[in-house]
Amino acid sequence: MIYRPELFPEEKVLSYSKYYYMNPDPVHPLFAQIMRKPLDEADVLWPENVAEMFRPGYQDAMQGYYIFDGGSYSSHYIQLHNVTIDMLDWWFVWFCVPPKSVPREHGNLRYKIWCPMDHHDHYPEDEWSTERLTNEDIPLRLRRQGIYDVSIESIDLGKSGIRKELHQHLLYNSELDLPQECWDYANACGTVSVFKTDHSVGLQFYRKTSYGCEAIMRTWRGYTLENGKMVRVNNFATPTCEHVVQDMYHSYTEISHLAKILPGLYAEEGNKPVDVY
Numbered sequence: 001m002i003y004r005p006e007l008f009p010e011e012k013v014l015s016y017s018k019y020y021y022m023n024p025d026p027v028h029p030l031f032a033q034i035m036r037k038p039l040d041e042a043d044v045l046w047p048e049n050v051a052e053m054f055r056p057g058y059q060d061a062m063q064g065y066y067i068f069d070g071g072s073y074s075s076h077y078i079q080l081h082n083v084t085i086d087m088l089d090w091w092f093v094w095f096c097v098p099p100k101s102v103p104r105e106h107g108n109l110r111y112k113i114w115c116p117m118d119h120h121d122h123y124p125e126d127e128w129s130t131e132r133l134t135n136e137d138i139p140l141r142l143r144r145q146g147i148y149d150v151s152i153e154s155i156d157l158g159k160s161g162i163r164k165e166l167h168q169h170l171l172y173n174s175e176l177d178l179p180q181e182c183w184d185y186a187n188a189c190g191t192v193s194v195f196k197t198d199h200s201v202g203l204q205f206y207r208k209t210s211y212g213c214e215a216i217m218r219t220w221r222g223y224t225l226e227n228g229k230m231v232r233v234n235n236f237a238t239p240t241c242e243h244v245v246q247d248m249y250h251s252y253t254e255i256s257h258l259a260k261i262l263p264g265l266y267a268e269e270g271n272k273p274v275d276v277y
Contacts, residue, residue, distance in 0.1 A: 003158030004116040010102045011109045014277070016265060019113040024257040031063065031252055035245060039064040044073045045218060047201075047230035053218060054182035054192070054205060062216070065244050070232065071222020072239045074248055078215040080206075080259035085191050085213055087266045088206050089140040091258070092193065094274045096133055096149055098123050101277050107152070113261065115254040117158030122151045125167065134275045141191055145172045155243075155250040170195045176203070177228025196225050199233050215255050219247075 002023055011017055043061035045053060052059060062077035098108040098121075111122035124130040129147035132138065151166045171194040173183075186192050190207035201223045205216040221244075222236040 002117050007109070008102065008106045011106065014099060014109060016113060016269060017109060019261045019265060020109065020116050022261060024115070024253050025260065027249065027252060034063050035248060039066045041066065045075065047220060047223060050203070050230070051178050051182050053203060053216060054178060054186045056185065065248055067239060067241060067244060070236050070238055071220065072244050074219040074244060076215060076217040076251055076255070078252065078255045079211065080215060081212045082263045083212040083259050085206060085208055087262050087270070088213070089191055090266060090270050091262055093133055093140050093143050094269065096122060096124060096144065097275050099277060100275065114258060115250070118154045118250055120152045120163055122149065124148070125150050136273070144170050144193070146170065155247050157250060157253060166197065168195050168197055171225065175225065175228060199224070199236055201225050201230050217251065
């Protein structure tokens with residue numbers, strides 16, 4: 001059994017509440033083995049080489065973490081069987097829009113089903129972001145670009161029950177300076193997310209495969225994005241190993257679980273307006 005808070009009555013009547021009761025699969029033992037020690041410094045994809053993330057093929061170290069003075073680096077590679085890029089373009093808009101029939105103080109069920117142990121709430125931070133997410137004149141792939149959002153969650157898979165509030169800016173992809181051939185490749189075979197907080201930069205590249213798609217994710221703490229380039233944040237406290245590893249397990253669990261629920265959820269909800277009920 002896993003920890004999951006009880007849903008409110010207004011949430012239980014929503015058709016997709018059933019996904020809240022689906023347990024994430026156990027962590028793959030190979031991932032657990034990799035996480036026993038950090039990467040070597042030579043295996044880190046440093047910001048000056050970030051274009052390598054958006055080229056065909058794979059880097060030597062696709063999974064792992066590294067902690068340095070004033071920051072850290074995290075790298076994920078996860079296979080999403082039976083998940084298409086169209087599903088992901090829909091999902092990353094749909095879950096950002098809390099259901100209108102549920103009081104706001106109850107959180108966002110759409111976010112909760114993604115990782116029942118840790119997720120509580122997710123919502124656009126301002127009216128402009130809400131309007132952009134629900135604007136059907138904008139293609140789904142582009143709607144999330146530029147918005148500001150807020151997450152309320154824990155990252156320890158429900159062990160503490162302590163949630164934190166995270167403010168995030170989803171940038172326009174054009175705000176990341178990459179060679180044009182990288183953008184041509186990425187746009188032809190997948191979808192990209194570029195986001196930052198006040199102390200970190202995250203890049204996610206979902207790429208089509210024969211079995212569905214693959215998630216290639218990188219996070220640099222102690223950096224921000226300015227004029228298309230990642231630059232160091234002054235006086236950022238070095239993250240603890242415990243925090244970085246917890247976050248890695250959280251991200252691995254939520255993305256793996258997304259692959260489990262998304263094909264069915266998309267079949268049921270994907271043809272409806274994203275702000276329905």
